[in-house]
Amino acid sequence: METAALPLGLPRPERGDAARNRRHLLDVARQMVAESGVEHLTMDGLAERAGLGKGTVFRRFRTRAGIFHALLDEDEKAFQQSVLSGPPPLGPGADPVTRLIAFGRARIDFLFAHAAIARASLDANQSVPVGTATISQFHVRMLLGRADIGVPDLDTLAVQLTAALEAPILLYLHTPAGADTNRIRHLADGWQTLIERTCAALR
Structure with missing residues (x-):
């Protein structure tokens, strides 16, 4: 492995529940984009489809652009x-x-x-x-x-x-x-x- 090729850095560790929510939200977001296209993905729609609160989505991504x-x-x-x-x-x-x-x-x-x-x-x-x-x-x-x-x-x-x-x-x-x-x-x-x-x- 070429360890010096790119400056990846070390990500800050997440709590287990936060990491699971993030993974779940991104998986659902990809599904929604695949089904309906980028233009139909909203923060409210993602929260509803993922079965999580809107506040969770907002805290994770801050804006719709943050999801993408x-x-x-x-x-x-x-x-x-x-x-x-x-x-x-x-x-x-x-x-x-x-x-x-x-x-x-x-x-x-x-x-x-x-x-x-x-x-x-x-x-x-x-x-x-x-x-x-x-x-x-x-x-x-x-x-x-x-x-x-x-x-x-x-x-x-x-x-x-x-x-x-x-x-x-x-x-x-x-x-x-x-x-x-x-x-x-x-x-x-x-x-x-x-x-x-x-x-x-x-x-």
Whole structure:
């Protein structure tokens, strides 16, 4: 397992009953999204369907956007684990440039698959979070360092490359009717071309 690949951190431990309620609420929320779509999930509806009080849902998530943020966070952690310990080329075992290409392709697929949840996780009362790119940026920076491409300022290059992947751009490109498979393929192919040409030019 590649323990230094991503800064996962250690979550604060939950009480047993709080952890069970959280797990139950997220499972029910996923069921409701699968059945009716993101737009029909409400805090009141989730409380009723889960058989819990509205106060419990409010304390856990604070806002409707908080429900989707928690769902997205769970899937983000699963994605991170596939990068940390999954099979190559996404996981450890392939050369750094090949892993960069695989990471970008997988990240684009992930973000398009989660576009509706990602949109719903944005709180209209808050600015668009820029921190969503942090983990991808860290991983891209690590792989650039291992690729030994001869660039003194890899931090800036990692920021620029990560900007081609993360949610604000992909949410903007996502069509209201659903993800366009050709658009996904073109973005993935574009990422591969960007990485291949950048690394070849700088070596």
